[in-house]
Amino acid sequence: xxxxxxxxxxxxxxxxxxxxxxxxxxxxxxxxxxxxxxxxxxxxxxxxxxxxxxxxxxxxxxxxxxxxxxxxxxxxxxxxxxxxxxxxxxxxxxxxxxxxxxxxxxxxxxxxxxxxxxxxxxxxxxxxxxxxxxxxxxxxxxxxxxxxxxxxxxxxxxxxxxxxxxxxxxxxxxxxxxxxxxxxxxxxxxxxxxxxxxxxxxxxxxxxxxxxxxxxxxxxxxxxxxxxxxxxxxxxxxxxxxxxxxxxxxxxxxxxxxxxxxxxxxxxxxxxxxxxxxxxxxxxxxxxxxxxxxxxxxxxxxxxxxxxxxxxxxxxxxxxxxxxxxxxxxxxxxxxxxxxxxxxxxxxxxxxxxxxxxxxxxxxxxxxxxxxxxxxxxxxxxxxxxxxxxxxxxxxxxxxxxxxxxxxxxxxxxxxxxxxxxxxxxxxxxxxxxxxxxxxxxxxxxxxxxxxxxxxxxxxxxxxxxxxxxxxxxxxxxx
Amino acid sequence: xxxxxxxxxxxxxxxxxxxxxxxxxxxxxxxxxxxxxxxxxxxxxxxxxxxxxxxxxxxxxxxxxxxxxxxxxxxxxxxxxxxxxxxxxxxxxxxxxxxxxxxxxxxxxxxxxxxxxxxxxxxxxxxxxxxxxxxxxxxxxxxxxxxxxxxxxxxxxxxxxxxxxxxxxxxxxxxxxxxxxxxxxxxxxxxxxxxxxxxxxxx
Numbered sequence: 001x002x003x004x005x006x007x008x009x010x011x012x013x014x015x016x017x018x019x020x021x022x023x024x025x026x027x028x029x030x031x032x033x034x035x036x037x038x039x040x041x042x043x044x045x046x047x048x049x050x051x052x053x054x055x056x057x058x059x060x061x062x063x064x065x066x067x068x069x070x071x072x073x074x075x076x077x078x079x080x081x082x083x084x085x086x087x088x089x090x091x092x093x094x095x096x097x098x099x100x101x102x103x104x105x106x107x108x109x110x111x112x113x114x115x116x117x118x119x120x121x122x123x124x125x126x127x128x129x130x131x132x133x134x135x136x137x138x139x140x141x142x143x144x145x146x147x148x149x150x151x152x153x154x155x156x157x158x159x160x161x162x163x164x165x166x167x168x169x170x171x172x173x174x175x176x177x178x179x180x181x182x183x184x185x186x187x188x189x190x191x192x193x194x195x196x197x198x199x200x201x202x203x204x205x206x207x208x209x210x211x212x213x214x215x216x217x218x219x220x221x222x223x224x225x226x227x228x229x230x231x232x233x234x235x236x237x238x239x240x241x242x243x244x245x246x247x248x249x250x251x252x253x254x255x256x257x258x259x260x261x262x263x264x265x266x267x268x269x270x271x272x273x274x275x276x277x278x279x280x281x282x283x284x285x286x287x288x289x290x291x292x293x294x295x296x297x298x299x300x301x302x303x304x305x306x307x308x309x310x311x312x313x314x315x316x317x318x319x320x321x322x323x324x325x326x327x328x329x330x331x332x333x334x335x336x337x338x339x340x341x342x343x344x345x346x347x348x349x350x351x352x353x354x355x356x357x358x359x360x361x362x363x364x365x366x367x368x369x370x371x372x373x374x375x376x377x378x379x380x381x382x383x384x385x386x387x388x389x390x391x392x393x394x395x396x397x398x399x400x401x402x403x404x405x406x407x408x409x410x411x412x413x414x415x416x417x418x419x420x421x422x423x424x425x426x427x428x429x430x431x432x433x434x435x436x437x438x439x440x441x442x443x444x445x446x447x448x449x450x451x452x453x454x455x456x457x458x459x460x461x462x463x464x465x466x467x468x469x470x471x472x473x474x475x476x477x478x479x
Numbered sequence: 480x481x482x483x484x485x486x487x488x489x490x491x492x493x494x495x496x497x498x499x500x501x502x503x504x505x506x507x508x509x510x511x512x513x514x515x516x517x518x519x520x521x522x523x524x525x526x527x528x529x530x531x532x533x534x535x536x537x538x539x540x541x542x543x544x545x546x547x548x549x550x551x552x553x554x555x556x557x558x559x560x561x562x563x564x565x566x567x568x569x570x571x572x573x574x575x576x577x578x579x580x581x582x583x584x585x586x587x588x589x590x591x592x593x594x595x596x597x598x599x600x601x602x603x604x605x606x607x608x609x610x611x612x613x614x615x616x617x618x619x620x621x622x623x624x625x626x627x628x629x630x631x632x633x634x635x636x637x638x639x640x641x642x643x644x645x646x647x648x649x650x651x652x653x654x655x656x657x658x659x660x661x662x663x664x665x666x667x668x669x670x671x672x673x674x675x676x677x678x679x680x681x682x
Contacts, residue, residue, distance in 0.1 A: 003621040011625070018632060025639070067625040108643040115636045122629060134629045138636060145640035151647075208587060 006067040011125075013053040013081055017118040020046040024114060028107030035100060039107035043092060043114055047085045050121070054081035058125070065127060069189045072127035072259075079328065079476040080124035080255045087247045087335045088117050093451045094343040095240030097444070101351040104150055104238065112149075113244060116142040120252035126259055129178045129188045136174070136220070139252055140167050143245055147237040159236025166219070166229040174216025180209025181265075190264040197267040207271050213260055214272055214279075220253045223313060224282035227306045231290075234302035235356070239349065242298065243342030246305060247335045254331045257316060262324060269319045276317045277409065283310030284416040291423045298356045300423060301341055304382060307420055308334050311397055314413055318400040325473040326396035332469065333381070333389040333462065340378045340455040347371060347444055347452060358427055363436035370449075371442060372431050374456035379424040381459045384417055388463035396470065486526055493519035506552045514545050531612045 119138030148160035287307025315327030348355030
């Protein structure tokens, strides 16, 4: 095997993260304050730096490859990395207060988040099955630890255990599929696999491996029927971990899909399309119907995640660059919405009390009209009402579906979206129309108020002027 | 011919040992069977001339990991009979599901012609000469440097997560703080008390 010197500068975001996580690890030891201020500050600076580096090294690059074909740098990587790091910054900002109230504020939480980010970055620009898998494990392992972060919580330990066992199972599935793909193509490099798939060698074995890989991806997404872990983990994990787990890793799962099944096995699209239709319709049905009966807000959000994943898969099913860019847009807007929703739970909770039931939202408008307004925007956006970013996300996906002639699927999706409106609006009913006898004014630290306001503002702003983001997503997919 | 016989022998021992790992009642027996399984697979690796992997398996897993494992199993004294309840009841169903799955996969794969390893690659693998430590060494830090470094970070993550989840300062343990011991001054330990001196009044 010929070795050529890698262009290290191309992997600047990963190298930066790798170096800085060691710095945070050491710096946290010498931080005497009880609240890990230094670790928090350094983590945010690191993520901000990573965003800058990802933009400067990847944006506008036309698929450059280094590290002997294992690392790819293109605009898609830039968009994915910026989104992942940005969402992590927001969710870590939200979770600070939550952790402080529960005496969980330790530097390790930020450290785990940083390593998870590194894993997601690695996946976003992986061009080899081996690198893809190592990135995935780096992400998953840190997420398991974050879910188990509150050691004294029984339900947290149970959630972590379930997540760990099912995550290991899905990793096993994916690894098995990857080994079959390797057997069929004789290479770990995505580019070589793509040429082999295009040439049509060993298609049967490749499709066999692809099936298992798709199952693994669906597990990581939480698409039905591989969604069983999602509600329990969302509910059991500390909300700060749920907020992190429910946002950035979904972008990483999309990265996994795009790199493995589009870059690598794009030529097998005909074969994975039918399976993806099953996943999409299943997720839409399970997510929306089960969410209807939930009284626990965190569980409801978990099922709503499943339904959103179903919508995201619709964009992937279309199989056109337009469809992929619609899916990317959907994932980004979902990340913004989900971080806001979990942020609201964190905001309403206080020491010894988790505001996780829908009933806990009652009379929010009387307690703080600003937060109620953000809640309104979030729920409208998740429903897909015009004026919010969620509308354009759904619209783009449906458009790409109809363009490829799958009208029936679009009709099914819209039907389920209407069902979904019920449970989102039920939350708003609690917020605006249910009255408390003596509403206690809601107080939150200034930092938290700023993030919530920003989060709501972005949803509204992107809902009114989505053109820039749509354009960015199109450029990322080479349109 | 003789090579094939050796392969089947070790493969049979491996399968038997692996079955024993999950069926043995005594956890110590399970752990010992696992040692046997590792050893047999190391022998299989030696057969396909992957000496380094075989030796690493014996050194790392049999030598270090399994000894530690046995140690823990002996110390913990787990009562597995509770965990095994219903094992026999679920066994037929489990076997059936497993068999059906294997059959289905075979049907899918067997339906078409599958060329598992391209011929030219077998030839290429044969052309590489002997010493596979040298081969591994020449690619590990060059071609595979990126995944190798990432794997190192995964290990670091495992260390951090394990320590974070298990380490906590408990109030009831007695531990020495050497620095505090050295820093101590006379005033901390010695209390001067003024009291009337005693005298023998009898004399």
